[in-house]
Amino acid sequence: MRDNTGMVNLARRTLLARSAALAAVTSFGSARVAFAAAPATARERRLLVLVELKGGNDGFNTLVPYADAAYAALRPRIAIARDAVVQLSDAVGLHPSLAPLLPAWREGTLAVLQGVGYPAPNLSHFRSIEIWDTASRSDEFLSDGWLARAFAAAPRPATFAADGVVVGSNELGPLAGTKLRAIALADTESFQRRARLAKPAAATGNRALAHIRRVEADVREAAARLSVQREFAAAFPSGGFGNAVRTACEVIANPSGVGVVRLTLDGFDTHANQAGTQARLLAELAQGLVALEAALKELGRWDDTLVLTYAEFGRRPKENQTGGTDHGTASVHFALGGTVRGGLYGAMPDLSRLDDDGNVAHTLDFRSVYATVLQRWWDIGARDVLGGRFEEIALVRA
């Protein structure tokens, strides 16, 4: 039933969009249209903030199964000491660097998604992140990102500054797709200044040329709509990730709207000497998320924001010989937001049942998380976008 209703809604909205397009003024040289009066619906205004933990964060030292004897046995050198773990239950707890997230946990707005992965996992960085970015099966190859497909099915309002804004990375990931209006920027001020170099032009010519011309048009539109500067009372941590969080908040502060903001925290590929590196990175992550929450509350946007972490994979339960961990499979991820239903989701993977590579089986398919975002957060038909039905989880209230 829900699917049917969703389909009807979708069709109706597309119809409305089309009739609005007829009355709209075509922006110069662009196939896109500027809507004179098509305010975003409350659903469309709902924001997704993705945080990529690039390199493959070690889930077992992020959400620590401290009560499982197998955990300490597998990791004689790098296990997090039981008394250092920030306990969330009598079985699991957070890495001490994630302590800043404890208030959100207590408030019930931090969801901890355990064992997120997919069947027949691929252990290569780029293939696995490609699987996550395109929401494909392990044995299929798709070119467009899952968000590009989602927004092809349910276009974001043309009044948005951009469908997606990627902060601090040149890789568009889930926003990759030739039809999407995705902007990559390092900070908003310099983006404004530099956008003047883009020239309006029709997106014609060969594939590469058409792509270049389309990007020029996107830049001009986005720059015109990301012009509001905003100061925050919230303090952003110093360092690259803190700066990226600040930039993300400046983007979100603009009234024209944006569908998705993607942040990246890099360096999780800890094959050797993992302990110090991961402790630093998780601290950056936690402090950055706390700042993000504070700034979005200032903007009154926290209740219509969903923050989601993701990565290509987790790491192997058994530590390697160099104080690190090799490429793994399922891992833990976080969801935060004013309307997130906090708590533990899924199940901690079974450390006593490892595959031939010494890796765990996933307990929660990442496409279930995506289906939840699509269907419950945005009311976009998830089945077509994901190429199959994935069980949604009760991650958000209402």
Add this chain to the structure above:
Amino acid sequence: MNRNTILAVLALGATLAVAAGARAAPQDVLGPDDARHLLARTGFGPTAAEVSALAPLTRAAAVEQLLAGTHKTARLPPPTSMLALDPLRFPGPNATLEERRAFNQRNNREGLELRAWWIQEMLTTPSPLTERMTLFWHNHFVSSQQKVRFARLMHGQNVVLREHALGSFAALLHAAAKDPAMLVYLDVAQNRRGEPNENFAREAMELFTLGEGRYAQQDVKEAARAFTGWSVDRETGRFVFRRGMHDAGEKSVLGRSGRFDGDAVLDVLLAQEATADHIVSKLWKEFVSPDPDAAQVRRIAAEFRRSDYAIKVALRELLTADAFYAGENRGVLVKSPVELVVGALRQLDLAPSDGLPFAIVASGMGQNLFSPPNVKGWPGGESWINANTLLARKQYLERLSRADAGMGPAMRRTAEMDDGSGAQAIAAVFDDDRERRTRTGRTIERGMRDAAFDANAWVAAQSASEGDRARAVRSLLLPLPPQSPGPDEAPPAILVRTTLLDPAFQLK
């Protein structure tokens, strides 16, 4: 018909043949259009003089000349820091903060010297193809200083890649696999009997030879055992085989079995047809078009294998193929940041004394030399162009084209060019501090002043005839007709800037 008339008709015929461009037969001379195309695809953006030199040759002769001009060593001596002989030592777990900082600073500094050196080599080399192929292999046998840390090892790898860049792919594969930077980057040194680390074995199959989907996880596991014992001697910085860590047992890889060592597994991979297909297909995408012609790739791959993987054989086939010169394949490839940055300098006859500013600029466009994003390297093509990188590219070109190298506004505008993305991309080789951004901005400004462009002189040199200059400038700089040409009679500085900022200049 008298003799003069016959000559005139012949001359007209030749002109028409040249004008026909894409329809020229292989035995015809290239003409300026095809010569420009060949140079743009195999180098960093041709000058008028380079085009004139190649235009009277046939395809075969022109390609032969380019291949014959390649060399196995860089023309410029490396930074002296690359020749240091002290042992490679990471700060131990008990190292003090000062020791760690000193370690980082040294490798950061040396990393910058290394980048400056390679850019300078690209700017001044008489054989741009040598550097393009070295860069191609850098993006094939990927290692990153972000992980390797020691700039010296990254330089050593660059030397190996250049030495074999146009030699035998089989020799290159064996050499690149044992290269210390690679051993560190793909954790080969951590691969030991009983505790195999599969990173290298997997990438060797997926990226270096067979390609995705041409092997099974079991092949990776078996191959990883064969590479056990390969390591780096920290005292000498060289490859070492540690017999005690080697798994000498029987392995089965891709249907072949034996007590393989690492070299034997590489030979098994070289014996697979998929390897030649994969490499030729990748070369096609680099030089011809984004969409390899499967039949042509198979044919050239067969030649490639028959020649024991002579890279020149594959290149010769690709660069003389009709598809290479076909009209529909002109201007369909996106210039990489390094091609754009170095190419614009070379085309405008600019000779900056320091390569570093331009390495930083390219980094801001998404290509930090010696630090590709991951084992797959820079994905390239249209992915070079997004809102952020396109603006960085245009800003660089706009700045380069300005004749006024004045301090005031130029300084300010150029500082804006470093919006942090350049600094961020190159962060692996800089300390993460505020001072860095200022320093980076200053370095770029210094380079830009150094490269001061004299538009009047340059445009005047492009054509003897004043009326022909706009056409000459556009046809040298652009692979396609200009998308938004300004007026022909625009002043030289405007003409150059308009042409550089034309979307077609992003393409080759």
